[in-house]
Amino acid sequence: MWRDAAFWILAVLSVGTGAAVFVVDSMARATFALLASFLCVGAVLLLIDLHYLGVLVVLMMIMEMLVMAVFMIMYMMNPAGLMPMTMVHNHRNALGISAGVFVLLAGGILTVRWPHREGAPPADPTRALGEALMGPKMLVMMVIGLAILATMIASVVLATHRGRYDQDEHEHEPQPQDAHEHHAHEHHGHGGAA
Amino acid sequence: MSESVLVVPLLVALLAFAAAAFDAVLAASAAGSPGAWRVWDAPLREAARLLVRQRRNTLAADRLLRRTGIAVLPVAAVLAAAVLPLGGADAASDSSIGIVWFNAAEVAVWAGVWLAGWSVNSAYSLVGGYRIIAQGLAYELPHMFALITVGVGAESLRFADAVSAQHGLWFAVQMPVAFAVYLLSALAMAFWGPLASPVGRDLAGGAMAELSGADRLVFLAGRYAMLAVAAAATVPLFLGGGAGPLLPAWLWTLVKTLAVLAALVWAGHRVPVLRMDRFMGFAWTVLIPPTLLQLLVTSLIAL
Numbered sequence: 001m002w003r004d005a006a007f008w009i010l011a012v013l014s015v016g017t018g019a020a021v022f023v024v025d026s027m028a029r030a031t032f033a034l035l036a037s038f039l040c041v042g043a044v045l046l047l048i049d050l051h052y053l054g055v056l057v058v059l060m061m062i063m064e065m066l067v068m069a070v071f072m073i074m075y076m077m078n079p080a081g082l083m084p085m086t087m088v089h090n091h092r093n094a095l096g097i098s099a100g101v102f103v104l105l106a107g108g109i110l111t112v113r114w115p116h117r118e119g120a121p122p123a124d125p126t127r128a129l130g131e132a133l134m135g136p137k138m139l140v141m142m143v144i145g146l147a148i149l150a151t152m153i154a155s156v157v158l159a160t161h162r163g164r165y166d167q168d169e170h171e172h173e174p175q176p177q178d179a180h181e182h183h184a185h186e187h188h189g190h191g192g193a194a
Numbered sequence: 195m196s197e198s199v200l201v202v203p204l205l206v207a208l209l210a211f212a213a214a215a216f217d218a219v220l221a222a223s224a225a226g227s228p229g230a231w232r233v234w235d236a237p238l239r240e241a242a243r244l245l246v247r248q249r250r251n252t253l254a255a256d257r258l259l260r261r262t263g264i265a266v267l268p269v270a271a272v273l274a275a276a277v278l279p280l281g282g283a284d285a286a287s288d289s290s291i292g293i294v295w296f297n298a299a300e301v302a303v304w305a306g307v308w309l310a311g312w313s314v315n316s317a318y319s320l321v322g323g324y325r326i327i328a329q330g331l332a333y334e335l336p337h338m339f340a341l342i343t344v345g346v347g348a349e350s351l352r353f354a355d356a357v358s359a360q361h362g363l364w365f366a367v368q369m370p371v372a373f374a375v376y377l378l379s380a381l382a383m384a385f386w387g388p389l390a391s392p393v394g395r396d397l398a399g400g401a402m403a404e405l406s407g408a409d410r411l412v413f414l415a416g417r418y419a420m421l422a423v424a425a426a427a428t429v430p431l432f433l434g435g436g437a438g439p440l441l442p443a444w445l446w447t448l449v450k451t452l453a454v455l456a457a458l459v460w461a462g463h464r465v466p467v468l469r470m471d472r473f474m475g476f477a478w479t480v481l482i483p484p485t486l487l488q489l490l491v492t493s494l495i496a497l
Binding site for chain 1: 256258259262289290291294295297298301302304305308309312313324327330331334351474478
């Protein structure tokens with residue numbers, strides 16, 4: 001009973017905050033409305049006893065939305081983002097397209113023949129998930145994990161190389177010593193060629 | 195669920211007060227005032243002062259987000275504390291994925307600080323808000339590896355299992371690198387001491403520069419609460435939970451928690467503030483390799 005009530009409250013909240021993303025007039029509010037929507041989805045996962053997945057959604061979405069807020073505000077016309085702005089473009093066509101997509105998806109949900117449930121949920125879904133990922137899909141997961149880590153570190157290294165607050169301020173300034181050595185080397189090279 | 199649900203917020207509040215009181219005593223002692231311990235009630239006076247003070251309103255502030263951000267801090271601290279075993283008594287929620295839950299609650303602090311910094315429409319606050327995200331991304335990777343190491347050592351993500359896995363040897367001894375990294379992240383969770391640049395003096399208070407009155411009180415209380423909860427989590431994660439001779443389990447848990455908390459508060463007074471970009475370089479290039487090695491060693495032992 002209370003599970004049904006909680007599900008419907010969370011469902012309405014997640015759709016409501018999802019719609020709020022397009023109604024609010026600031027990028028920060030839009031980002032956090034989207035985060036609220038995702039948190040409700042995470043709570044729904046907790047409700048159906050997928051604890052690990054639910055908490056993972058909460059954890060990842062908070063981090064992800066924070067990083068996204070930084071980028072979205074960075075790319076905006078008014079970088080601080082406190083001036084009101086609209087979150088929608090191409091208003092009329094967008095409404096038509098989204099209504100069409102909604103009808104299509106809702107029609108699919110209502111008309112398709114859903115398969116009947118086979119088997120029962122495992123006693124420990126976290127362990128089942130881990131075994132599924134680390135059993136048959138082990139190689140793929142290891143490669144993907146390594147690739148993601150390498151990508152993250154490489155992109156940060158590339159992004160911070162010429163940072164304003166670089167660690168060694170003198171690294172990029174021309175050093176008198178270097179210039180002299182370079183010159184001498186060049187001179188020597190000429191001598192060798194001759 | 196148990197009666198601990200009612201006790202946990204109270205315990206968090208008491209520990210947060212203890213941290214704030216010790217902080218005030220250390221500050222008075224550093225200032226050279228005689229009988230520094232007598233200022234233990236300074237946090238209470240400060241709380242009373244902030245409660246009667248008017249809230250400062252900045253131009254074109256986003257009030258909804260400001261209130262949300264400030265409220266997130268104490269709420270996240272209590273939610274993180276909910277999965278911690280209290281020694282003897284059950285945790286408020288003895289979840290099978292408690293360590294991941296703790297991590298999620300602690301990451302919510304970033305959102306709180308960013309919102310508080312961004313929403314007041316002030317340059318210093320804004321910079322402070324951005325600093326917490328840069329610093330958060332810096333500490334989070336080694337921190338997660340440290341937590342995973344505990345999970346691997348305990349072969350479970352449940353705090354109670356981590357405690358019972360340490361009956362032979364504390365994880366602080368078994369996995370010293372993870373322990374050290376966790377202590378550093380504990381400071382980062384509460385943006386305290388060397389990792390206090392989001393609220394740094396160079397920014398006139400950073401993310402909390404414009405907060406006053408009840409707003410500031412809740413923000414500061416949430417920060418001390420987070421520091422206290424980060425210290426309290428050290429006990430089941432690395433210090434064997436309530437294990438110890440003679441004294442009952444709950445008392446050992448309390449003693450260990452207070453010891454770690456005192457060390458963290460003391461470190462805040464003795465260590466200079468790190469620049470978050472330097473900390474980023476240190477965290478990713480120096481801290482990650484040993485934490486991965488620690489994880490490898492622990493995994494080999496667990497196998």
